[in-house]
Amino acid sequence: xxxxxxxxTKHFGEFTALDDVSITVPDGSLTAxxxxxxxxxxxxxxxxxxxxHADAGQVIVNDQDVTxxxxxxxxxxxxxxxxxxxxxxxxxxxxxxxxxxxxTPRDQIRDKVxxxxxxxxxxxxxxxxxxxxxxGQRQRMALARALAVEPKVLxxxxxxxxxxxxxxxxxxxxxxxxxxxxxxxxxxxTHDQEEAMDVAEQIVVMNDxxxxxxxxxxxxxxxxxxxFVMSFIGEVNKLGDTFVRPHDLDVMLEPNGSTKExxxxxxxxxxxxVRVELALPDGEKLWAQLTRVEAESLELDNGSIVYVRPSxxxxxxxxxxxxxxxxxxxxx
Amino acid sequence: MAIxxxxxxxxxxxxxVEPVLREIGTDQEQAASTLGANGWQTFWKITLxxxxxxxxxxxxxxxxxxxxxxxxxxxxxxxxxxxxxxxPLFVARQYDLLGDHVAGAxxxxxxxxxxxxxxxxxxxxxxxxxxxxxxxxxxAVVPTFDKPTKEADG
Numbered sequence: 001x002x003x004x005x006x007x008x009t010k011h012f013g014e015f016t017a018l019d020d021v022s023i024t025v026p027d028g029s030l031t032a033x034x035x036x037x038x039x040x041x042x043x044x045x046x047x048x049x050x051x052x053h054a055d056a057g058q059v060i061v062n063d064q065d066v067t068x069x070x071x072x073x074x075x076x077x078x079x080x081x082x083x084x085x086x087x088x089x090x091x092x093x094x095x096x097x098x099x100x101x102x103x104t105p106r107d108q109i110r111d112k113v114x115x116x117x118x119x120x121x122x123x124x125x126x127x128x129x130x131x132x133x134x135x136g137q138r139q140r141m142a143l144a145r146a147l148a149v150e151p152k153v154l155x156x157x158x159x160x161x162x163x164x165x166x167x168x169x170x171x172x173x174x175x176x177x178x179x180x181x182x183x184x185x186x187x188x189x190t191h192d193q194e195e196a197m198d199v200a201e202q203i204v205v206m207n208d209x210x211x212x213x214x215x216x217x218x219x220x221x222x223x224x225x226x227x228f229v230m231s232f233i234g235e236v237n238k239l240g241d242t243f244v245r246p247h248d249l250d251v252m253l254e255p256n257g258s259t260k261e262x263x264x265x266x267x268x269x270x271x272x273x274v275r276v277e278l279a280l281p282d283g284e285k286l287w288a289q290l291t292r293v294e295a296e297s298l299e300l301d302n303g304s305i306v307y308v309r310p311s312x313x314x315x316x317x318x319x320x321x322x323x324x325x326x327x328x329x330x331x332x
Numbered sequence: 333m334a335i336x337x338x339x340x341x342x343x344x345x346x347x348x349v350e351p352v353l354r355e356i357g358t359d360q361e362q363a364a365s366t367l368g369a370n371g372w373q374t375f376w377k378i379t380l381x382x383x384x385x386x387x388x389x390x391x392x393x394x395x396x397x398x399x400x401x402x403x404x405x406x407x408x409x410x411x412x413x414x415x416x417x418x419x420p421l422f423v424a425r426q427y428d429l430l431g432d433h434v435a436g437a438x439x440x441x442x443x444x445x446x447x448x449x450x451x452x453x454x455x456x457x458x459x460x461x462x463x464x465x466x467x468x469x470x471x472a473v474v475p476t477f478d479k480p481t482k483e484a485d486g
Contacts, residue, residue, distance in 0.1 A: 080363060149367060
């Protein structure tokens, strides 16, 4: 089921949460809505779900205009950031809720719940209450509850936001596998660019109630259309109006025609990656991302003088992106 | 009489329920609506069970207050004997008549005292259940995690 939102606008009082936003989510895809808090990504998801009503614009699911349908009629699965588990019900009753509302026969409910508990790896926890589950288990239960009614589309609002880093990574991989098995059209909201790149096939970057850019992860990283996307997806150094990725910064011990002198302020070892924090003579700060081997061969130390040069840089003059690749220069 | 009693006792229910409602928020209700539940279904299956101890506790408190209320009823209901009269008013009236009526006053007082004790007792019981309900780890733990065959039986 494809999802289309067309020219959606939503105000909360004076605040414009969504400003003429249009997105298309292809059938069976996994799309991330990515943006900082207040960018309108959750609001857009809630408009698609029917939990909020747009001031203007349409929501079309599977070529059918659902703009005026209530949330109950839309047949969606929704997962909340803070689980929204029914605290007074056991895991089994939580998962069965949607089916009971639909007056599904008991034996069918039993089979479906069993199947879902297996799918979300909560076997044997049927009689526990949400308060007896960990965060990750609660969120898996919430996902099973949403999937029980076989929704047309699955909408996840920062589903892993309240979990710790390790569980978040596990669930990410698990969601990815689940999606590969089920092929339900899925939209999930996140403010974590790594999470979006890891899980999604398509990323829609939002800022200030508008869409900055939509595309696959590689596209967004390599061909950002705006300064915002450039700096929100991946790390970046900003030098005047030029943007340089830390891994596109060559660090050398000898000057060369096009290099600039810089002083090493700090060397941070992060395992495979080494961050070198640098200061230019005019006081501007930047950092370079080196591999451990590169860093070791340079024998960098706090206070040593190095010469840096971007191998690729981007500018966004007149609102248009411009990429400049500087070919490998003759070695000194 | 009834209106005056409600006026002084119902706020107890509100005062008990309001913070509970505030604490549970609207997430669970929204989740129910995404699963297809309409307003009534959401209220009966989600909202009411979540606030049930708050409501019960509030009702018990309101009952206690209603039993003992004197001033508001006496002034608003004009205190007509046998018609717009509550037990505390009856006790006061009988006691004022002196003679044999004093016995009646004492009898009614004892009934009141017993009702008050019962209320206190049930309030304590509810309180205890409420605490247990908040931490269900202490009860209702069915150790099914090592017996995966007993799962999901409907």
